[in-house]
Amino acid sequence: MxxxxxxxxxxxxxxxxxxxxxxxxxxxxxxxxxxxxxLMTGETLxxxxxxxxxxxxxxxxxxxxxxxxxGELFYKGELLSKLGKSEWKNFRVNTQMIFQDPFSSLNPRMKIGDSISEPLKIAGASLTQQQIELRRIMDAVGLSANTADRFPDEFSGGQRQRIVIARALIASPEIVIxxxxxxxxxxxxxxxxxxxxMQMKKDFALSMIFISHNLMVLRHICDRIIIMYLGAIVEVGRAEDILNSCKHPYTEALIAAIPGLQTNNLNSNKQLKGDLPTTNSVTSGCRFHPRCPYTMDKCRNEIPLLTESKTGHAVACHLSCI
Ligand SMILES: Nc1ncnc2c1ncn2[C@@H]1O[C@H](COP(=O)(O)OP(=O)(O)OP(=O)(O)O)[C@@H](O)[C@H]1O
Ligand SMILES: [Mg+2]
Structure with a gap:
């Protein structure tokens, strides 16, 4: 919830x-x-x-x-930079990351059981507790507990990602990124x-940040979606609003580029043109203006602020203010 x-x-x-x-x-x-x-408690962003x-x-x-x-980060309302040593450790145990590449995320010389239990060890759990939790989490992610003594190179890419997920979840975190x-x-x-x-998110009542290039995947699993362009958020809203009634021309272009997605109001003119510039090369106005099909004078000169509507849908675009 x-x-x-x-x-x-x-x-x-x-x-x-x-x-x-x-x-x-x-x-x-x-x-x-x-x-x-x-990131709201229980949300997938x-x-x-x-x-x-x-x-x-x-x-x-x-x-x-x-x-x-x-800038500042707050964990449950507490400023992260002001946390004491044990509160910081608590935050780190409670916030786990899963990276893209399961091959480089695992130490090739460590048995997978030891890799998976590492966060519990860091959290100070006893050996018996580590073994009990290891069996429980391996079972939950669909790995046989008999394989705990094997090394990563004995597993396929999909199985390795299950190992990485087991490691991220073994210490019962609250947040997974x-x-x-x-x-x-x-x-x-x-x-x-x-x-x-998604099953783990439900079973473990996780709050989750899920990064993907694939908007269709995000639509399927997320409550809200953030669209980033050159280091900044250009649009954020409920997943269905982003996919069905986006407001930023950049989001529009990302959706127009989804293969096979036919919608009434999108066409190939809205697909992105030109290469992605760097933040440094856009020196004034909206960072998307050099690639935007709707650029007006104002867009070249004034930075649009991320402005939120009553429904929580926010967009940084001068067009949506007209
Ligand atoms: N350690 C670093 N040193 C120098 N530049 C970096 C470093 N990490 C990231 N960058 C640069 O910062 C920018 C943002 O990188 P980042 O990895 O956050 O992008 P991303 O959105 O995750 O990209 P991708 O979709 O390819 O994973 C890029 O231009 C990248 O080259
Ligand atoms: Mg990346």
């Missing part, structure tokens, strides 16, 4: 990376540029957007494994793993 209190809240997060380029040595790339969001728009950077900041340059958890898997396995994650 979704409650109306945010379990996790981000306010105006900023994160830049120093990158070398041929033209300017050490230029700053704004990977996350003023992102605020709320989707994040979509093109490669490089800052989804993984945002996910790592939200999970507490990357520090933002500025899944960063493209199926995109490295065979299409035939993807639905199985998504269904497993």
């Amino acid at each position: 979704i409650e109306s209190t945010p379990i996790l809240m981000a306010v105006d997060l900023q994160k830049s990376f120093r990158v070398s380029s041929t033209l300017h040595s050490n230029r700053l790339l704004r990977a996350v540029d003023g992102v605020s969001l709320q 989707g994040i979509a957007g093109e490669s490089g728009c800052g989804k993984s950077t945002l996910a790592k900041i939200a999970a507490g494994i990357m520090t933002p340059d500025s 899944a960063d493209e958890p199926v995109s490295s898997l065979d299409i035939s396995i993807q639905a199985q793993i998504i269904n497993l994650l």
